[in-house]
Amino acid sequence: MSDTNPETTPGTAPEPQNAAINPGSTVSLCIMSGKGGVGKTNLALNLGLCLRDMGHKLLLMDCDLGLANLDVLLGLTPEKNLQDLLGGGVEPADVLLHVEDGLDILPAASGVPELVEMDQNQRDALFESLTDLIKGYAFLLLDLGAGISGTVLALARMAQMRVVLVTPEPTSLTDGYAIIKVLNAKFGVRDFCVVVNQATAKEAQDTFQRLNMACKNFLGFELVHLGHIRLDRTLTQAVIAQTPLARFAPECPAIKDIRVLAERISHYREQNLEAISGRKALKEFLPGATARNP
Ligand SMILES: Nc1ncnc2c1ncn2[C@@H]1O[C@H](COP(=O)(O)OP(=O)(O)OP(=O)(O)O)[C@@H](O)[C@H]1O
Ligand SMILES: [Mg+2]
Known part of the structure; x- marks a missing residue:
């Protein structure tokens, strides 16, 4: 895969490249x-x-409802969040935070336990209110909470692409397998991409193989290895500085790895535009129905 890194300087946002984009088809x-x-x-x-x-x-979209921290990583203090949207009387545009040209976020609330578990009606209402907004974007990225709460499972089921993030630690691997197994058992979901974090290429390969073998042997399907991210202490410094790593140290090892993942995901979108367009980004998605994995 070619390295198409834009020239970047720490702390500044580079001009977006002029990629061929079809904003009507949200992935x-x-x-x-x-x-x-x-x-x-x-x-x-x-x-x-x-x-x-x-x-x-x-x-x-910060979907770690109740324990949100996307805004913290950005050093922002949102006035409104998804909780206000759920409560009614607020438009999605009022909740939207503009981070940079081309990147907006929907922040969630922190320390609000009732948001952790939304029921089906609340989920439907939330996504109904977001439908028009979502249409204007090429990608809708959902940062889910950890674990297997009903909200996590419902959102993971609805998304068109699912990235399971694991580290080489055995506990992360068994928990990663558990969430795949539950989504498969409950909803028949079979298409998952895996990213191994805090790992060398060799560790990532070994970790992926172990997870993939478990899925192949016990669940009857295989996973897609999307890539890995190296352990990089710069990330901790960026978190402390409340500046996203991509702006704090745009040429550090972890960002180079994440850029490779972005290229693969962008490629996937282009390859599957036909299958994706016309389908709502969240509702009406049948797992594994049309789009191919990257
Ligand atoms: N590639 C990496 N190299 C070094 N440190 C990392 C790397 N990835 C994550 N970390 C460390 O892990 C911490 C937790 O990261 P993050 O908050 O993104 O995890 P999370 O999965 O979203 O957590 P939660 O499940 O609580 O939502 C970071 O603050 C950073 O210190
Ligand atoms: Mg998190």
């Missing part, structure tokens, strides 16, 4: 993990910025 992609703290929110934010730098317009 929804969720980032999930069984185990908490494996790097989902940082991946969602930096993947979003890398896709944005490639010219895609995207919406990043």
Whole structure:
């Protein structure tokens, strides 16, 4: 895969590349993990910025409802959040935070336990209210909470692409397998991409093989290895500085790896535009129905 990194300077947003974009066809992609703290929110934010730098317009939604922290990574204090939208009387545009040209976020609330578990009616109402807004983006990225709550499973089921983030630690692997198994058992979902975080290429390959073998042997399907992200202490510094890594250190190893993931995901969107267009980004999605995995 070619390296198409734009020239970047720390702290500044590069001009988006002029990629061929069809904004009418939104691809929804969720980032999930069984185990908490494996790097989902940082991946969602930096993947979003890398896709944005490639010219895609995207919406990043903090779906870690009740324990949100996308805004914290950006050093922002949103006035309104998804909780206000659920409560009614607020328009989606009022909740939207403009981060950079081409990247908006929908922040969630923190410390609000009732948001962790939305029922079906609340989910329907939320996505109904977001339908028109979502249409304007090439990608809808969902940063899910860890674990297998009803909200996590419902959102993961509805997304067109599912990225399971694991680390080489055995606990992360068993929890990653658990979330795949539950989604398969409950909803028949069989298409998952895997990203191995905090790993060398060799560790990532070994980790992926173990997870893939378990799925092949016990669930009867295989996974797609989307890539890996190296362990990179710069990420911790970026979190402390409340500046996304893609802007804090745009040429550090972890961002180079995330850029490769962004290129693969962008390629997937282009390959599957025909299948994707005409389908709502979240509702009406039949798992594995039409689009191919990258
Ligand atoms: N590639 C990496 N290299 C070094 N540290 C990392 C890497 N990825 C994640 N981390 C560390 O893991 C921490 C947790 O990351 P993050 O908040 O993105 O995880 P999460 O999966 O969203 O957590 P939660 O399940 O609580 O939502 C980061 O603050 C950072 O210190
Ligand atoms: Mg998180």
